[in-house]
Amino acid sequence: xxxxxSSIAVRPPGPGLHEITADVxxxxxxxxxxxxxxxxFCQHTSCSxxxxxxxxxxxxxxxxxxxDRLVPDDDPCFTHTLEGADDMPSHIKxxxxxxxxxxxxxxxxxxxxxxQGFSSGNIAARRPRVASS
Numbered sequence: 001x002x003x004x005x006s007s008i009a010v011r012p013p014g015p016g017l018h019e020i021t022a023d024v025x026x027x028x029x030x031x032x033x034x035x036x037x038x039x040x041f042c043q044h045t046s047c048s049x050x051x052x053x054x055x056x057x058x059x060x061x062x063x064x065x066x067x068d069r070l071v072p073d074d075d076p077c078f079t080h081t082l083e084g085a086d087d088m089p090s091h092i093k094x095x096x097x098x099x100x101x102x103x104x105x106x107x108x109x110x111x112x113x114x115x116q117g118f119s120s121g122n123i124a125a126r127r128p129r130v131a132s133s
Contacts, residue, residue, distance in 0.1 A: 004031035010047075012122040015086075017050065017060040021110070021117040028105050038110065040118060041100040046090035047122055048097035054117025064121075067093045097121055 006027045012018045028038055042049050053059040071089045078088040101118060104111045 010120045015122050016064055017119040017121050019054055019117055020120050024118050025110050029108050034108055035106040037102055037104050039102045046094055048094045048099055049101050050097055050119050050121055051101045051116055053115045055115045
C-alpha cells in the first residue's frame with residue numbers, strides 16, 4: 001500500500017481555531033493517491049486539532065469560549081507557568097481536545113460531511129504549528 005507523508009506549516013495570527021481543511025485537501029490531492037486514509041497530527045503540546053462544524057464560525061467561537069471558561073488563564077493553582085499564564089491552561093485544553101484526526105478519502109477528495117472541517121486550535125500563541133498529514 002502506498003504511503004505519502006507531508007507537513008503543513010500553520011502560522012495562525014493568534015490564539016483560537018483556524019480552518020485548515022483546504023490545506024489538508026490540497027495535500028491529499030498532491031499525493032496522487034485516489035483512496036485511502038489521511039491522518040493529521042499536530043506536533044505541539046499547546047495546539048490541538050478538531051473536526052467539527054465549519055459552516056458557521058460561531059460554532060468554533062463557542063467551543064473556544066467554553067474551553068476558556070473551563071480552564072481560565074491565571075489560575076493560581078497552576079505551578080507550570082514557565083511560558084506565561086496560559087502555559088498550563090493550553091496543555092489542559094489540548095488534552096481535552098485532540099492532537100490527531102483520521103478521515104478517509106476517495107477519488108482524491110476528503111470524505112467529510114457537508115458541515116465538517118478541520119481546525120487547528122492554537123491554544124497558546126507563541127510559535128508556528130506543524131500538522132503532518
